[in-house]
Amino acid sequence: MIAAEKWYEYQENYQKYGLDMKPKAPRKKPKPQKSGITAKDKTRLLLLTVVAGILCIGLIITTAFAASIKYETNQIIQQNHELEAEIENLNVAVYSESNIEALEEKAMDKQGMVYPSSKQVVYLTEEDLPKDGFADIMRKQAYN
Incomplete structure (x- = not known):
């Protein structure tokens, strides 16, 4: 009997520490994972596609606006x-037209004007009397 008691004792220790190699409860079979995309992944993919589409549309609108501004700038330039x-x-x-030679030419040709001679000029004082002729002084002032 001692051998049988020992055997039961060993068997209890084996079961206690899991050395008996017998499963205590039937194992559940793991569910096979689907190889497809889950609903959460589909939602993320749809959201990512919408965001990328909005960014592309924004880029196109921005480029068109910049092109129109560049066109207007070129027109102004x-x-x-x-x-x-x-x-x-x-x-x-x-x-x-305001060149002195042009004015002189118009005055002489169209208006018939001429430079006055020294006898046709009247001076109010002796100090105003030029040493050279009046026409010479006028020519010097006009061309200098």
């Missing part, structure tokens, strides 16, 4: 160049 050219032409016209 072109108008500026045209105005600068017109101003330059007007400056040349003003210079050519």
Whole structure:
């Protein structure tokens, strides 16, 4: 009997520490995992696609807006160049019309004006009397 008692004692120790190699309860079979995409993954994928689409649309709108601003800027620059050219032409016209030679020519040709002789000039005081002729002084002042 001692051997049987020992055997039961060993058997209890084996069961206590799990050395008997017998499962205590039937093992549950693990559920096979689906290889497909779960609903949570589908939601994340849809959200990511929508965000990427919104970013692309925003990029397209921003690019179009920048292109329209660049076009308007180029139009303004072109108008500026045209105005600068017109101003330059007007400056040349003003210079050519206000040039002393042009004024003298118009006065003599169109108006019939001539330089006065020294006998045609009257001076109020003796100090005003020039040493050279009046016409010579006028020419010197006009061309200097």
